[in-house]
Amino acid sequence: MNNNNYQQLTRTFQRLSRFSHLSSIASWDMFAMMPPGGSQARGEALAEMSVLQHQILTDKKVGEWLASAESEDLNDVEQANLREMTRLFQQASLLPESLVEAKSLAGSKCEHAWRTQRPANDWQGFSANLKEVVKLSREEARLRAEAKGCTPYDALLDIFEPDMTSARLDSVFGDLKSWLPDLLARVVEKQAQQSFVPPQGPFPTAVQRELGLEAMQMLGFDFNAGRLDVSAHPFCGGVPEDVRITTRYDENELLSALFGVVHETGHARYEQNLPRNWLGQPVALARSTAIHESQSLFFEMQLGRSNAFLKHLLPAVHARFGSQAAFSEENFIAWNQRVKPGYIRVDADEVSYPAHVVLRYEIERSLINGEIEVEDIPALWDEKMQSWLGLSTKDNYRNGCMQDIHWTDGGFGYFPSYTLGAMYAAQLFSAAKNALPGLEASIAGGDFSALFDWLRQNIWQHGSRFTTSQLIEQATGEDLNSRYFREHLTSRYL
Amino acid sequence: MNNNNYQQLTRTFQRLSRFSHLSSIASWDMFAMMPPGGSQARGEALAEMSVLQHQILTDKKVGEWLASAESEDLNDVEQANLREMTRLFQQASLLPESLVEAKSLAGSKCEHAWRTQRPANDWQGFSANLKEVVKLSREEARLRAEAKGCTPYDALLDIFEPDMTSARLDSVFGDLKSWLPDLLARVVEKQAQQSFVPPQGPFPTAVQRELGLEAMQMLGFDFNAGRLDVSAHPFCGGVPEDVRITTRYDENELLSALFGVVHETGHARYEQNLPRNWLGQPVALARSTAIHESQSLFFEMQLGRSNAFLKHLLPAVHARFGSQAAFSEENFIAWNQRVKPGYIRVDADEVSYPAHVVLRYEIERSLINGEIEVEDIPALWDEKMQSWLGLSTKDNYRNGCMQDIHWTDGGFGYFPSYTLGAMYAAQLFSAAKNALPGLEASIAGGDFSALFDWLRQNIWQHGSRFTTSQLIEQATGEDLNSRYFREHLTSRYL
Known part of the structure; x- marks a missing residue:
């Protein structure tokens, strides 16, 4: 040889x-x-x-x-x-x-x-x-x-999402823009009729941490090869043999830290299940940022905020924090599926989240391609937020274009990954549901093993062996199709 | 230029x-x-x-x-x-x-x-x-x-202690062997007449940790540039700008973790006070392992277990763990100055500690010089422990030659540093006492600033600028002299 x-x-x-x-x-x-x-x-x-x-x-x-x-x-x-x-x-x-x-x-x-x-x-x-x-x-x-x-922007996009182009994004996000604003408006209107009971704190940090660890255990996190810690902004780091995830705690707020943990556990399990035999080589790395986000959103949104999972999770919440009115089954599900458009992307629900991403994509693309200048950002931001979410950010830079550090380090080209990830997650969950009869009952019973085996076989074990299109086609029978995301949002929220 | x-x-x-x-x-x-x-x-x-x-x-x-x-x-x-x-x-x-x-x-x-x-x-x-x-x-x-x-062993010794040789060690340790066993026997006999009240646990880990942090604060540890954590074997690591010390907790035993912290704080303050202007260069590194150990033992033994410091520390112990009989001033001092030959080096009192070190020195020297093999270690260990401390370690590997990780990483040549460090510490403390009138009263009053300034000026700020002999001569007026260690042990324990 x-x-x-x-x-x-x-x-x-x-x-x-x-x-x-x-x-x-x-x-x-x-x-x-x-x-x-x-x-x-x-x-x-x-x-x-x-x-x-x-x-x-x-x-x-x-x-x-x-x-x-x-x-x-x-x-x-x-x-x-x-x-x-x-x-x-x-x-x-x-x-x-x-x-x-x-x-x-x-x-x-x-x-x-x-x-x-x-x-x-x-x-x-x-x-x-x-x-x-x-x-x-x-x-x-x-x-x-x-x-x-x-184009210049496509060259940056390619760093994060190999083979993705602005042309394709414009088509995918264009489709989104054709139906998401209306869907969002209908969901908001529907939820305005509902009454929600907010959970009452305080929720001591140490107990929140234990609940987080219990959720990680449920979700198959390998504690022999990873840890949970605290940081100002939740993230998943470390190496596949030793994955470090973090969350942040607010004693007045229970679910943000918990679902932060669920989200990062999705990233972590991808890393922990990358192909062992090839570790250390580029082919063993995760496929792309969108596929990585698809795994965290699969865990957080597709699985984690499903009625079945929330029902299964609730006894653990009761065991740690008693059974106040907010923790009735009905309210717990409703509270975790609440849709509330706001200024801040990282606090957004899954229905309004794409608005934040598409807005950022359109602005950063024009900026990198030289069609606009930095001075033009605030007005564009305000215009797009008004149009998508009906929120004014005029002179409100801190909750507008200065809300996070994503642009400060020049990471232009990353933003589309979040919404691509949400679409891939919906498409993957749909395929898994077809492949696994009785999946919902299994989830409600706390048995996610078949679901995780499906992810391991279809996504995790392949690392970067296939292109994104090949990977998704093999797993779901077709390339990226935003239809599944729409179907998911419609069936969960309307 | x-x-x-x-x-x-x-x-x-x-x-x-x-x-x-x-x-x-x-x-x-x-x-x-x-x-x-x-x-x-x-x-x-x-x-x-x-x-x-x-x-x-x-x-x-x-x-x-x-x-x-x-x-x-x-x-x-x-x-x-x-x-x-x-x-x-x-x-x-x-x-x-x-x-x-x-x-x-x-x-x-x-x-x-x-x-x-x-x-x-x-x-x-x-x-x-x-x-x-x-x-x-x-x-x-x-x-x-x-x-x-x-010789092969001297070549390894030189890595840790520049200019030190087996010949000099044999002379220094030979001197020790001529008087320490007798002194130890007399101390043990004297203390057999005393009655000690052992502290009654449990002492919850979290509270022990808080007491340790309080001791570090007293001793001037810079928390902006370091941390306290847990490990199986206490150590001081990290970098001068960010020094990481560890201890281990036993809920039935209060003082081992606490004085482990005091010991590592001595190492840490040396690191935290190395010359800032030269950091990153070899001249800014600590002088040698024996000088490093002299700082930890200065903190743990010369300062930490002195009557004056123990009196100052006691209120913090009361505040955390109440005031049981063991925490009377008289018993607290006596308990912390108890001499009790035992199996474990890191738990040893300062009178029997040199036995552990000389034993390890003699075994590792023979091992590296090819006079014995790994198989011979347990029997030799047993023989020397019997001879020095009257303790059998037959078949008791875990409390014998497997008690710590010092040999696992091939750090042969390090052990002599501990007892050299104890000697340097005694010599330095004696010099500081001469230079600082009223030192004992300051310590009892919790004011260690003059003492730490003296260490900073005489040891810490010099890094590796001088040879060990130069450093010690400048600080104390003479090169290594084991007389101070003997005087210290005699005056504290007899």
Whole structure:
């Protein structure tokens, strides 16, 4: 068997994966454990590691090995691995180190200033920093677009969602725009007739944590290979062998932390079930950000907020927090399926969430493609929020375009993943329901094993072996189709 | 100013320091946070990093820069830094990369398995792993000894204690052996006349933790730059900007965890007060392991178990755990100064502690010099414990040679540091007492600021600028002298 170049590549990517392991744990620690005084040294250590990884990945020899390995004797998985290696090499090689460094510095500056600018509603101050971030992201997009032969925004989109394009997004999101506003209005009108009993706190953090751990247990989280901790913003980090998820607790509010845990458990189980035999190689990485979000939304929305799961979960809530009126079966389900359009994306229900995402997608696409400037963002934001949700954000930057840090680090191209993930989740759940008769009864009985086996077989175990389209077609019989998301929202909320 | 080669070196050592940062945090995490399933991947990631650091440090260019930098225009600190860089380069250059990696992997494997083997008293399982560790350490010692022209054990000793030799240790420890057994016997006999009231538990872990945090606060630990956590074996890790200390709790036993915290706080304050301006360079590292231990023992034994400090500490104990008979001032002091020879080194009082250390020193020296084999350890251990402390460890591996992880990672040569540290601590405390009139009254009043200033000025702020002998002579007026340790034990216990 002649695959010497391929072997050199696997060794190089194994090294990179091991260095990523150290960065992942140090990053998790930074958000979950680190005292403030460690911040500068940690930032420098992580940056030094990024530079090293960029150097290793873009080494001329890697390019030579990639070119030569194409004619080597490789099996299917190895060929897929080579495809993913090539993709990572090309993405990294397009960026000069100076731009990587300048982006990192501008992002840090913008994010750091945002912490005080947001409470002060200081758009002037924020936009000055954001302009620099946008300038560098446009430069990155230009370099990538030239090499790829596409629009600048599509070149950034491709980093997160391989093979996804603005044209396809415009079609998918265009479809959404044709029916979601009306559906949302009808749901809001319907729920205005209902009465909801809000849960009454306090809910002590330690008990919330125990309930979260119990939910993770129910959902098959492998505690031998992961942890639950606390951070300011919930996330899933670590490495497949040791997945770290976090949530945040508010003693007056029970369900936000709990469903944060359920959401991150979806991400975690994907990571924990990536193909063990290929770990350390690019082919073992999760397929894409949209597929990753599809797993967390599958857990949080498709499964977690279903009537059947909520019924199964309720006794655990009673056992920890007694049985107040809000925890009647009817109200518990209704409360968890409440639809309430608001300013803040991360607090949004699943019906109004796409409005936030499509709005951000349309603005960031125009911004990266040079059709608008940073100054144009607030007016556009206000116009789109008025149109989608009937909410004015005029002069309300803090709850408008300054509400989160997603743009401060130049992560343009990520936003579409959230709503693509919601659509994939609906499509996958529908396929699983067809494949698994009696699924709803199983869920109500707390037996999710068949459902998780289905996910393992159809999504988790494949890592990045297939393209997103191949993966979804194999699992559901067709490529992305937003019909399932519409059907899901209609049947749950109307 | 011509110091181009020196500048190249500082950049290289800064990189190494940043990579060490990531390894330190990942190592802390491994002991304090990591679920078992992460073990193999973590071991591999840390080993990969060791290999990288070894490559960077032993690069031919580093040797050239070191040679050329000697004739450059360097101030005193830079010259000391160059001396330390040269030392690290020479130590690393002696080891082939394959040995570095093999040692790291064997150490991780041995340590990880020990966690379950110790409770199971599984010497067979443990010794199989330990043999591999010893084999690799002997190979390392052989390579170092050839280059240095000394015995294999002395070559390892030199890594931890520059300039220390077996010959000097034999003299220092020989002196100890001439008077300590008699002193110990007299103390035990004297204390047999006393009556002690043992503290009655349970002492809930959460409250013990709060008391530990309060003690750290008293002792000046900077919580902006560090944490307290739990691990099987207490340690101090992290980086100077973010020092991680750990302890372990037993709900039936209050003082072991508390004085573990006091001990590690001594290590931590040394790290937190290393020279900020030189951080990232070898000259800013702690002087040696014995000097490090001198700081922890200064805190735990010289200060922490003094009558004055115990009086000051007692109200905090009352506040957390009430005022049972054991917490009368007289009994609290007596209990904390109780001398009770036992199996476990880390639980030992300061009079019997040297027995554990000299025993380990003698065994590991013979083991590394090839005079005994791993199989011989239990019998030798038993014989020496019988001789020093009258305790049998026959078939009791878990409380004998498997009691801690010190040998699992091949850290042979470290043990002498503990008793050297105790001697340095006594010598330093004696000098501080001479320099600071009214010290005892300050301690009883809870004001340790002058004492800590003295340590900062005489030890902490110097990092590795001076040799150990220079450092101790500047601080105390003479080189290592075990007389102070003897005087301390005599005055406290007889």
